[in-house]
Amino acid sequence: MRPLDATMSEDNGSGEDEAGGVQSVDTTVRLLSALVDVGTPLSLKAVAERAEMQPPKAHRYLVSLCRSGLAERDAITGGYRLGPLAVRMGLAAIRHLNVVREAGPTLASLRDELGFTAGLAVWGAAGPTFVRFEETNDALIISGRPGSVMPILTSSTGRVFGAYLARSLTGAFIERELAGAPHPGATPTGATQRMSMQDVEALFEDVRQHRMARVQGDLNPGLHGLSAPLFDHAGAIVGVITVMGSAGLIDTRREGRNASVLAARAEEVSRRMGWGP
Template identity: 40%
Template sequence: MKERAGIQSVEVGFALLRALGDAAGPVMLRDLAKAAGMSAAKAHRYLVSFQRLRLVVQDAASTRYDLGPAALQLGLASLARLDAVKLARERAAALMEEIGHTIALAVWGNHGPTIVHWEESASAVTVNLRLGDVMPLLTSATGRCFAAYAPQEAIAPMLKEEMARALKQQRSDVPRTMAQVRALLEDVRKRGMARVVDTLLPGIVGFCAPVFDSDGHVALGIVALGPTGTFDPEWGGAVDRPLKACAAQLSRDLGHRAE
């Protein structure tokens, strides 16, 4: 496909706005120009125009530049129109092709983490999961992922109910105390990913990566699952890495800035 003609100066000037957006705070002209890959004189000419448009402001005392109110208005308008699930659905098929296993999307519903989209691999094994299913917090990768970032006081009753059920069923693969639950969820936060092997379904491995919105809340979880014989269950492996990368990019696209 032939590339359409554009206005090069607009694309060049945008490098300054992007550099300001990536910066931790107001920036000196020389540092801003360096980050944008241009001379200070050239950067200054662009910044004068951006100031007139209120895309950029300059502090009179420090002479440092920062994003202005017009940039904020544009950013807020963009965030208001973002649909996390829509963005994730658009990328689910490509991710499924990359890892070769089924991909699902989950959001927090009225009763817990709920499956809202299913992208099934051609080589997928049959699993007894459907759209609308609510996933358990302790025995599913999806549930552990959401539980790790949810307010603990809000999910405490659900956790206690699941622990009691696991104790009654004499399951040894589920935490039996709140201390064990806290340790499990801390590990999820440390790794940035939840994983279960033969826990929710026999012979099935599941990963779930969180996608964060601009406020730092979990907008959705991206789930990958497959049979233990062909699914790479290792941290940093063939499933973990692309799944984590996809979730991180989605988070950035939703306005999340990792600390």
């Protein structure tokens, strides 16, 4: 990699600000940020406007960024876009992302903030599978352990996966549940046997519309839950965060505080995974 040239340090002599940072680096980040999420190359004027700096200054930095490979100019339009080194850096960051690691601290925060058990599930070979819990002392939740597999249609966790995953992955599970196949740990309610595929599609559409699923005793009477999806850089679902509690204690209204806090925390995790709405 060729180092950024001396034009990066022209501002304010040493380039250091009062807070102990390096202004040239801050400026570089502003310019690179201006090129992120842009589908077509940007003109110098457009880059400068997005970075909130004068075009001559932006041009000096862009020259060095192009030399380093962090940016490049389109041969036809002359516009600027992220360069091959920036792309490699982005891919390297993605490879190091792990939804369990990124979401882990959020579960404990949710439990402490809301006072209810919080769990993280991923899609496994057997379907929606919890991989981590942060529990309260609620006796109804003591059966929840890492490795627990949830149904798709009668758990809020499963409904989120059903709403966002391809039917090629979920179809067989949905068909079995509609046929009334028993699910381990579930109290039979017969609810799924009364559902049609049209009902299933409407259920999933509702989840997508609100980016959240809720159940009130659908899986186990007396146990209510709220679930929100976690997305990666490509917008694909990589996990689901669920908060759960006893009926009469947990508020599962979508306009309630629990739903609002859960949605905000799930979005924070998704952003750390590279997702942008």
